[in-house]
Amino acid sequence: MEFITLHLGSYIISHGYDKTNKEIMTHIPADKFGKKLIAVSRIKSLSEKYILTDYVDGRWIYWEYKEDFEDVKKLLNT
Secondary structure, eight states, rough: OOOEEEEEEEEEEEEEETSSSOOEEEEOSSSSOOEEEEEEGGGGEEEEEEEEEEEEEGGEEEEEEEEEEHHHHHHHHH
């Protein structure tokens, strides 16, 4: 299994959708960024602010990351 290391901070957990198809989300703020290993196989997408990964019980989690978007893209393409 391949991993990348990123500095992650605040995150948003997506729990699914309610009866009106509105996404149910929990925002978790962080005071600082911490280093974390992420399994590449868990990554679903990357934006300029968040990396989206699988979470527990079919949920998704949007992690805010500190690195530059282009640098993370390069990590994922190697």
